[in-house]
Amino acid sequence: MRFTPGPTTVPPSVRDAMASEQPNPDIESAFADRYDATCRKLAEIYGTANDVVVLGGEGILGLEAAITSLVAPGDRVLCVSNGLYGDGFAEFVDAADGDATLVSAPYDEAYDVAAVEEALEDAAEAGEPFEVATMVHCETPTGTLNDLEPVLDLLSKHGVLSVVDAVSSLGGTPVPSDRIDVCLGASQKCFSAPPGLTTAAISDRAWDRMESRDPSSLYTNFLPWRDVSDGFPYTHLSANVAALETALDRILEEGLERVYERHERAAERCRKRGAELGLSCYGDPDRQSPTVTAFHLPGQAKRIQQRVADESDVVLSTGLGDLADDILRLGHMGYNAEVDKVDRAMDAVGAALE
Structure with a gap:
């Protein structure tokens, strides 16, 4: 995924x-x-x-x-x-x-x-x-x-x-x-x-x-x-x-308001699951977008990204530039803004952290 x-x-x-x-x-x-x-x-x-x-x-x-x-x-x-x-x-x-x-x-x-x-x-x-x-x-x-x-x-x-x-x-x-x-x-x-x-x-x-x-x-x-x-x-x-x-x-066909609500639900679920794993968002969590969550993992992001891909076949992104190895990003946007898909991705992150 x-x-x-x-x-x-x-x-x-x-x-x-x-x-x-x-x-x-x-x-x-x-x-x-x-x-x-x-x-x-x-x-x-x-x-x-x-x-x-x-x-x-x-x-x-x-x-x-x-x-x-x-x-x-x-x-x-x-x-x-x-x-x-x-x-x-x-x-x-x-x-x-x-x-x-x-x-x-x-x-x-x-x-x-x-x-x-x-x-x-x-x-x-x-x-x-x-x-x-x-x-x-x-x-x-x-x-x-x-x-x-x-x-x-x-x-x-x-x-x-x-x-x-x-x-x-x-x-x-x-x-x-x-x-x-x-x-x-x-x-x-x-x-x-x-x-x-x-x-x-x-x-x-x-x-x-x-x-x-x-x-x-x-x-x-x-x-x-x-x-x-x-x-x-x-x-x-x-x-x-x-x-x-x-x-x-x-x-x-879905309706814009429903689309926005779906993105909000997916974002909330992602951050809740992250908090349960001891992860915090980069910067103020209240300013995180409903379309993407950036978890702050200083010096660990690339390693976790690779483990998630190898062990669970889930592709995630890291940060860019100077933050390339400090941020792990999950894109709950568009077709992926679904709670069940968030859960699968966060299950993979949890397994990699363990």
Whole structure:
């Protein structure tokens, strides 16, 4: 059993959809109809009236494309972070020749909202305001679910465009998508579709900025996807789109509230079982995401991961970067957000610890 925080296990019906014969995405209208239907279903899950687009490429494409589309050389970008992916946004800004300011908090703490406010006000007073700000909703490497609202309030006050990586939360817990200018998702997390697609909900304000600067890139660029009525910018991944649509149908048939409740139950069970084994979450357990639990096992995570795989045939994840051997992660997201699956995974962890 794979119990990782993405790519997640793909349900049989989604695999069947991907294996079915597909229309030619460059020629046949049947694909365009499916694409449009998929975007409408995504908008319902996003909970947004903004445009939704689906690009062919794994979720990191969305993060880079958001920066490439919005940031011109010299543009000031505020990167709000308390994790590896939040820090990574600054690297994308540097690659686009933007001017990144990283306001970071320790990985086991919440966003430093006071520091964000100070950075915004100092920039405004200096006559060098930020154009764009970036955040991560669920920092998957540490299992942290960030409270976006206080920072979104500040960005709105200062007229700064917001970019949010919601790849590991979208479809598993509510995301304030309608308050976000570019809200990024991907197929392989809570949707439980195969990896290969980036999703994004994009506000009119963000589109206008893209139009004004006309990014030169084709692939790492959202702008060509604003209007695909005359065809797609490049050959789309037709089988992946079929799989994603089926995965979205599963979520909508269950109902979003029930889906969120199922994720909460799975998360609670995972942490309860962990506490019974003497395990604690990394950082504040109240900030752990309903989609992933990160147990703190300093210097032991890789060993336990290997034992779980060898002895119980259960695949788990460890941390990333400096925390690679200190965090053991269980992904109770999407198709795996079920109490019985949590129990099987935690039984395996318990056996490995013994």
